[in-house]
Structures are given as structure tokens and as C-alpha cells.
Amino acid sequence: MSQSHRSYSKLTLDKDLEKIAKVELATQFMSRRLVGLGVAVAFLALALVFASFFVGGLPGSVIIIAAAVVGAYMALNIGANDVANNVGPAVGSNAMSMGVALIIAAVFESSGALIAGGDVVGTISKGIIDPNNFADSSIFVWAMMAALISSALWVNLATWIGAPVSTTHSVVGGVMGAGIAAAGLATVNWPTMASIAASWVISPLIGGVIAAIFLALIKTLIIYQDDKIAAARRWVPVLIAIMAGAFATYLALKGIKKVIKIDIQTALIIGAVVAVIAWAVLRPVIAIQAKGLANRNQSLRKLFAIPLVCSAALLSFAHGANDVANAVGPLAAIVHTAGVGEIASKVAIPLWVMVIGAFGISFGLLLFGPKLIRMVGQQITKLNPMRAYCVALSAAITVIVASWLGLPVSSTHIAVGAVFGVGFFREWYTGNSKRRRRYVNKQKSLSGTSQPVVNYSELRRRKLVRRSHFMTIIAAWVVTVPAAALLSASVFLILSSIMG
Template identity: 30%
Template sequence: MIYDDTWLWIVILGFIAAFVLAFGLGANDVANSFGTSVGAKVITVRQACILGTIFEMAGAILVGAKVSNTIRKGIISPEMFTNGTEDTFLAGNLSALTGSCIWLIVATFMKLPVSGTHSIVGATLGFSMVINGFKGIGWTKLAMIGASWFVSPLMSGLVSIGLFKLIDIMVLTKEKPLEPGLRLLPLFYAFTLAVNLFSVFYKGSELLHFNEIPFYGTMILTFGGAFLTAILVRIFVVPRQRKKINIMCKQLLEEEGMLPEKKDDIKELTDIIDQEVMVIAENQNNKISEINDTEKDERADDALLEIKKNLSEKDEKKGMGDADDDRPEVAGLFKFLQVLTAIFGSFAHGGNDVSNAIGPLVALWITATTGSSAQKAPVPIWVLVYGGVGISIGLWVWGRRVMKTMGEDLTKITPSSGFCIEVGSALTVLVASNIGIPISTTHCKVGSVVCVGRVRSKGSVDWKLFRNIILAWVVTLPVSGGLSALSMYGFCAILNATTS
């Protein structure tokens, strides 16, 4: 129970502020998990909310404790708040929750995809500097976090670009992309699952005793699970997808009319030109030399342009004329696959960003129940669940506000590019989560969206919107820090009034 009854009001307000913060994270950062999937028309908003609720919670419980420890121990030194100053430490964590939750709700209302990590780190520094100035700040850990804010978008973008170029070469540019895509499908699933399994089992949940699994056991579970997944996908999923996509393409062609193959067009064109040449030659008393090669080439060029024009008009009617769109068989293949990557991203988001909501709350709760700010106790699982519930509710109630910005406005998302964006960004987030660095999922996802959008189609990125997003990132830390500092002054005044 509460160590000192005079701290009860701080604990109650702390839980309320943490829930509002978690709500804001769900409403704002849901775009990082499912914005690209909804934008690519792979899943609906309702489906995104259902999947998000399940896997945000799973990520929070299984992975979230690692980053929570960084938030509550690494940014400032809790040991400074000992020997009678624990109440100040409690008020500080309440200030951090208050400052960050206010800014995140305001940013969500303005449809700005800001970083929850920036917000909580800035708010933590804000209250600390009110009490101790620059003393006690973990500059090394803070420098790592600050560097990750710039490195993570670039790193995530490069990973996504590399994956997109690989898929582009091996699948998208092929004349018949379905079979190459189906051959790679088991590999895609195995890779995605391997990263997920490793993040769960490597120094994982204390509740499930995953932290007791030796490293070799983690590797066996990771690669064994991935290999088994690849076999199952090859046996069951690939034939089903081949049949399903072929039926879909056949129905589409039947509805709009069969399009002639390009080689057949050229052959037919050549025959027509040769016949015209012979007719002209006969009409001119077989003076075939008068029909020079230049005239023949001009006739061929004109006819080819006419055929291309006709084919382009047909493509536009079929919704395939935009070069930024996936072909039907490619879209069918990656739509099925992107469901898994959306889940992957949601799990990563829950593991990384739930700590932003409950890191200060854990510090507050442990201090309030033990009477010490030393923070040696483990993260309570029920607090992780509490944060996950708040994120899920925010996702359902307000999630679509920022989702449109990430999934539609910044650049055009297709199933193939969306898959690369989600895998690249989620891989970056999960690696950082296991290291214990609370990087921003917002930065990772935006970096991947912009980089892949630029590579896929040079004119498809809304650079003005991208500039506005960066400006929102820049002001997040000082605004949340300022709000936290103001809150700290108010809470300290209340503490002085109650103790005097």
C-alpha cells in the first residue's frame, strides 16, 4: 500500500494523467502502426483497431518493461531524491505525465504526428531542471536518445529502401510478377516472424519466465519458428494465394476486356506495315526502292504511338494507369502479406511506446509503495497492462485523426511499398527496444514512408507536409518540457502547503 498517506493525491492524479497520456499515444501513434495499411486499403479502420488492441497489449506486456526501465532510470538519477525528498520525486513524475499528456492531446487535436518519446523525455527533463538544474541528468543516455531521433528515421528509411529495391528487382519489374512473389512469400513471413520471436524471447517477459531462456534457446526458438513458418506458408498459403489471385485477375480482365500482349502488338504491327509496303510497291510498278526505310520507320512509330495510347486509356479505366499503383496480382499478393506486417508494427509500437506512458507511473508507484526512489523493484505487469488499455482506447476513439496524415497525405501507399515501410520501421523499433533505447516510432515510420515514397516515385512525396511534421517534432521537446516545469511549480506549492 501507499507508504505515506500524504502522497495519495499524487498517486491518484498520476494514474489519471498516465491514462490520458496512454490515450493520446494510442490516438496519435496508431498512425505508426496501421496508417500505411489503412492508406493502402489493405485493412479498414475497424480492423486496424481490433488488431491494434490485441497486439499493442501483447507488445506492452512482453517487451515494454525494457524501455520503461530506461525512461524511469536512465534520463535522470532517482537516487538524488532520497532522504526526505521522495515527495518531490513523486511530484516530478506527476509533472512529467501532466506535461507530456497535455501536449500529446493538443497535437492529436491538430492532427500532427508527434513523438511520444520526445514528449516524455522533454517533460522528465523539465521537472528535473526545476528542482536540480542540470545536476543528475544522465547525459550519456540522453545523448543516445537524442542521436536516435536523427539516426532512426534515416536507418529505418534505408532498411525500407533496401527491402523495396529487392522486391522491385525480384518481383515488381517482372513481366509476370506473381510466381516470383509467391516464391519469396515464405521468406518474407519467416523473416518477419524471426524478428518478432527474437524480440519476445531475448531477455523477455519476467512474468512468462522468458528472461530465463538461455541465448542458444532463444536462437532455436527464433529460427526454428521461422523455418516452420516458411514450410507452412509454402505448403498451405502459397497454393491458396496463387489460386485466389489468378481468379481475381481473370475476373478483372473479363470485366474490362482482355489486353493484348505487347509482343503480339508489335508482330501484328510489323505484318500490317509490310503489307502496306507491298501494296504501295505494286501500285508504283514494283518500284520498291522508292519506299525507303525512313518512311517505314515513321509509319511504325505512328502506329506504335496509337497502340500505346489505346492501351493507356484501357489501363486508366481499369484503375491501373497510375504508375504509382501496384498491378492487380502484386496488390493481391502483398495485401495478404501486409496484414502480418501491420501486426508486426503494432507489436513493436506497444513494446516501445507503452513505456512512454507508464515509465514515470512505474517510478511514481514504486516510490509511493516502498518509500524509496531507488527504483530497484521490477516493472509490475499490471501497470504495463494499464498502459496498454489506455493506448487501445485512444486508438478506437481518436485514432483515425492522424492516420490519414501518415497513410494518405504524406505519400501514396500501395501494398508492396506499405509492406516495405512497415517491416523496415518495425525492425528498427524492435532492435532499439531490445537494446533499451526509447526511439520514436513516429520518426521511424515517417522516415520509411518518405524514403520509399521518394524511391518509388520521385514526385509522390508531399514535402510541404513533411516540413510541417519536422517542425512539430522540433517543438515537442521544449513545449512538453515547459508544461512539465510549470506543473512542477504548482505541485511543489501544493506540497509545501500540505506539509507546513
């Protein structure tokens, strides 16, 4: 029978069929990637048509339409890179799926941009260059066009290599480089640039320290208690109330500042009131959720899932309201200067510009966002709902502290710094905590086993933060402003030589 089977088998044909199957699989994989690129190109074409409908036939319409396409490209890259920080921890901790995260982030980013994004933006991105130094309005237009192109290209490159970077810093670098190429070094406000450079260090450090502090509290008050569920009933309402108060303050300061101006004292009062109300409401809710849960860490994760979903939505809304206007600043500057013929430090943002920005972010997130979401949420260090809670809370508190101190900070650097802080704290705590060691030894004695439960020398050797990702991200942060500046200066010289 076996000889008959061998006589009918065609080894060459089988190999060929296997190769064809592999080619088909590869083709399907590539086609899925090409679909995303095709949709992105279609969106750029729609942005061109959309802009033509509003400015066609007006002075400077050709330049404005071209800038609108570049602005749409920039918005796609913001969605692909920057938004990952808001939902990455929740996805990495399995508090919600990738699909749910993409939908929530897309809806709330767009809502934040359109509802609370404001109608006025600084054209020179946080005052880093003096528009009065430009001899001609056309030079200013090409400088802003170069800044827009270079910042979009840099964020696209960062997304491709898997590095979450600050889009605001990319725009800052682009504006600075084009300004220097167009009007010289004297046009740059160097003290402002120094404060922005300081934020490269300040943002992730504050975010990491705050996240580590709250993770230490959770471990001390809940995780390494004999009765975890009783401890959770006592402390989880307090922790979630702190989160609710922090996010209420954060939204009051950043999320709706273009709708209504609220000072930090009023925002803190609002946050305190919200925190007290949340604590009163959540105490019985958490008590009900905790009934019947087993006395183990996996049970605690259920109590943090819903707050993480809410935090992802609120962070996305605040990001859309606060950062999109900065990103479309150069586009708004081009629209105003090309149409009116004068340079202004602040201009009104046309609604159609905000629509392109809002929908561009949503499309970029849906098409290309999962790569950076996985990076932030899963690949830097392992997150569970408690650790992700610390990251989300740190993002809100750090922005509040920075506003109080008057420091310019990056939401990207804060969130990723908080992930690093959680990971590095886990490394230290796992190998050095006496509380953890006593708890583990007690569990060993209760179980009656004579085998060592933990090899502490091995724990000290283990690295819970992937160093390769750490170095890649830090390097990308350091070079973002100078790289965007050099690229912008080069683009400006090319544009001015072609158009001059």
C-alpha cells in the same frame, strides 16, 4: 403551369429550411466529436474510482489517485498518437479496413501491455536523471507528476496538429525538464540524453533506407518482370518468410523480454528457424493463391494482404509490451514514492496501474486514433500492400539492428521514417530508373501505340511525398524533447509553488 409553380414557391422559406438542414448536419458532426470527448472523460472518472479502490486510505492516496487520472489521460494520448504507426500502413494500403485495424490494435496493444508488459520499470525513464540528487521525496513526486502532465499535454497537442511523435521521447523530455527545475542541470545524465537525441536522426534514416531497399527488390524481382505472377510465386514466399523471421526475432527481443530474457544471438536463431518454416509452408500456399491471377500489379496486392494484417497485430503487441511501461514509469514512481516515502530507481508496477495504461491506450485508439492512422497510412504518400509490407518489415529489422548496435531508437520515428523512405524512393525511381523505362517502352511497343506512354520530365517534377506533412512531422520530432522539458519545468514550478 410554371407560373402556378412559382406562385406557390416560398423562396424565403426554402432558404430558411436549407439553413436549418445545414445546422442539423453541423450539429450531428459536432455531436459525434463530443461523444468521443464524453467517453474519454468517463474513462478518466473510472480511473479515479479504480485507483481509489486500491489505494484509498493509504499514505499519499490523494496524490496517487490524482496521478492515476493523469496517467489515464497519458494512456489515452498514447493510443490516439503512437499506435497509428503500427496499423497505418495496412489501412492506407487497403489491406484491412479502419474498423478492423482499430479492433486488432486495441486487442493486441492491451494484450501486450498486460501479458508481457512486465512488473518492473525504471522510474526515471532510461536513466536520464539521478534520483539521489533530490533532497526530498515529495519534490521527486511533484517532478514526476509534472513530467506526466507535460508529456500527456504535448502528445495531445501533437495529435491535434496531426503529427505522429514519440511518446517515449515526450516522457524523456518531461522527466528531464522537471529534474532540472527540481535539482539543477547536474541531475541530468547528459551522455544518455545525447544518445537519445542521436536516435532522432538514426531511427528514421535506418527505417527509411531498409524500406527503400526492400521496395527496390520487389520492383526488380517482381513488378518489372514480364511474367509478374511467375516471379511472385518464386519470391513472395521468400519475402514473407523474411518478414516472419524478422518479427519472430523482434518479438523475442522486445515483445516478451519482460517474460523471458533472450539475447540477440538466440533471438536471431529463433528468427532464422521461423523464416525457414514459413518459407516451406508458404510456397504451396502462394502457388495456389497465384493461380488464375492476371499478369498485372493489382493481382500482386492480394498476396501481401494477410501478412500485413499479421504484422499490424504483432507490431501492436510488441508496442504494448515494450512502450507502455516506459509511459507509466512516472506514475509507477509516484505510486511507490508517495506510498513508501522513499525514492527508488526501479519499482514494481502494480497491476491496477498496468490495467489503466492498457485500457487507456485502447480507448484512445478507438476514440481518437483514426486521424493519425490516416496521416501515416494515406496522407504522407500513397501506399499499396507491397509498399506497406516494406514499411512493416523495416520497423522490425530496424529495432533488431538497433538492439545489436546498442542504440536507443523510437518505434514512431522508425515507422514514419520508413513511410518517408518508400515515398522518396518512389519519387527517385519513377523518374530515373532505366529498368522501369525499358519496361514501359516495351509495354508501349507490345500495345502498338505510337503515343508516348510516359512524360519523363513530368515524372521528375512530380512529388510523391507531401512536403507539408514532411516538414510538420520533422519539426514536431525536433522540438518534442525541449518542448516537453520546458512545459514540464513550468508545471513543476507551478505545482511546487501551490503545494509548497
